[in-house]
Amino acid sequence: MSLLSDLINLNLSETTEKVIAEYIWIGGSGMDIRSKARTLPGPVSDPAKLPKWNYDGSSTGQAPGEDSEVILYPQAIFRDPFRRGHNILVMCDAYTPAGEPIPTNKRFDAAKVFTNPDVAAEEPWYGIEQEYTLLQRDVKWPIGWPKGGYPGPQGPYYCGVGADKAFGRDIVNSHYKACLYAGINISGINGEVMPGQWEFQVGPAVGISAGDELWVARYILERVTEIAGVVVSFDPKPIEGDWNGAGAHTNYSTKSMRNDGGYEVIKKAIEKLGLKHKEHIAAYGEGNERRLTGKHETADINNFSWGVANRGASIRVGRETEKAGKGYFEDRRPASSMDPYVVTSMIAETTILWHP
Numbered sequence: 001m002s003l004l005s006d007l008i009n010l011n012l013s014e015t016t017e018k019v020i021a022e023y024i025w026i027g028g029s030g031m032d033i034r035s036k037a038r039t040l041p042g043p044v045s046d047p048a049k050l051p052k053w054n055y056d057g058s059s060t061g062q063a064p065g066e067d068s069e070v071i072l073y074p075q076a077i078f079r080d081p082f083r084r085g086h087n088i089l090v091m092c093d094a095y096t097p098a099g100e101p102i103p104t105n106k107r108f109d110a111a112k113v114f115t116n117p118d119v120a121a122e123e124p125w126y127g128i129e130q131e132y133t134l135l136q137r138d139v140k141w142p143i144g145w146p147k148g149g150y151p152g153p154q155g156p157y158y159c160g161v162g163a164d165k166a167f168g169r170d171i172v173n174s175h176y177k178a179c180l181y182a183g184i185n186i187s188g189i190n191g192e193v194m195p196g197q198w199e200f201q202v203g204p205a206v207g208i209s210a211g212d213e214l215w216v217a218r219y220i221l222e223r224v225t226e227i228a229g230v231v232v233s234f235d236p237k238p239i240e241g242d243w244n245g246a247g248a249h250t251n252y253s254t255k256s257m258r259n260d261g262g263y264e265v266i267k268k269a270i271e272k273l274g275l276k277h278k279e280h281i282a283a284y285g286e287g288n289e290r291r292l293t294g295k296h297e298t299a300d301i302n303n304f305s306w307g308v309a310n311r312g313a314s315i316r317v318g319r320e321t322e323k324a325g326k327g328y329f330e331d332r333r334p335a336s337s338m339d340p341y342v343v344t345s346m347i348a349e350t351t352i353l354w355h356p
Contacts, residue, residue: 013085017042020087022080023053023072024219025094028061028104031234031337033219043086050074050090054097062094062102070102071095076212081178082223089182089219091212107211110345114207116353124348125258125328126210127187127203127251131336132221133238134168134196135231142196142239143167143230154244157195167196168230175217175224176200182220184213193244193296203251207348211341236335237290245291245298246336252347253328262326269351270306270315270329276350277304277314283342285335292333299332 012018019042024035036055044050057063057070072092080087093107101108113119134143144167145151156165172189179186179200187201200221202214218234225232237245256265273280281288281301292301299305299314306315306329308322314333321327334343 011085012087019043019085020080020083021050021090022083022088023074023090023092024216025055025072025092026104026106026215026339028057030104030106030339032060033215033222034060035219044088045077047074047077047090050077053092057094057102062104069097071097071099075107076209076216078182078184078216081181081220084181089216091216106339106341107208110211110341111208113345113349113353119348119352120207122254122256122348122352124207124344124352125204125253126340126344127201127205127328128210128214128340128344129199129201129247129249129251130214130217131192131197131199131246131248133194133233133235133246134171134198134225135233135238137229137231140231140233142194144196151195153242154193154195157191157197158193159190165195166191168198171224171228171230172198172200174228175221178220178224179217182216184217184220186213186217192246194239197238197244197246207344208341210344211339214340234336236285236287236337240290242296244296247291247298247332248285248334248336248338248340248343250331250334250343250347251328252331252344252351254352257328258326260326263321263324266317266321266327266329270317272350272354272356273315273331273347274304274306275356276354280331280346280350281333283338283346284333285338287337288333288335291335297332 019040020037021040022035022037027034053072054069056068058065058068063070074090074092076091078089080089093105094102160166176189189200192199205213292298294300297311305313307313308317309319316330
């Protein structure tokens, strides 16, 4: 008799050319990831050749019950690490039946920024450091922590090794490999300062692909933790008190910044970001005021600052960039709950298109 695992791992290509496409989209809260699967007659590698699909928007907080149909437009394809073979994951955005982007479709406006000729000419690169916390399913308390209690103070856990310091490494490594299999440009992982908290990095990615890749990496993480019976939290301050929060530091450069003389371009870009600090903070993720306190390697939410190698600043420039006179900078303000479509396009819009 077959085991469930045998059936899950069936190789479809032995008996059929048909493949399974998992359509992924963002729900009404802006952080809830939804997906459903459909059968395709054969392998597809171009999103433009995939069919559009509808879903019940009244069940995701994105449409009223009396007019609930929302249409998914396929935008990016990734290999499916769960079904493998020729099966695919499909990142989608959402529209009304009339073809208008629904209010929670942040990808549409981001794509407009990235297709602007002035932005495209600068080839904006992004590297996003996604922090997250693994929670026990039944008590919503970090894994490795005593139920209702606290571990020893921070210090030994950052990039720590050992059963008393690193909690959830199998989940982290499974996610890492699954993202590489999917074709996501995941560039690394590490344990974070608070026990039970981890980080993965996506990038360098150009333009809109940074948002697509980060959202699919989040989807894969949700699926891996689902299998492990653990809950992943993107809350920017999951535990109050003397514990680090969770961010999504966004590293950024343009062609002009990467070329000789780029450090001056970087300083001008940082000056622009300072002038629009409040607008960026408002768009950088819910709950960020609990994280950006001026403590735990953050700058105060109300004050803009930048510095070389300063992890207590809003914007950090690396020593290598200063020394080379060109390179990139890190915006340390985005929360772990940020929308990468919003953050990446806003940084490009402010630094390239906006002229104060």
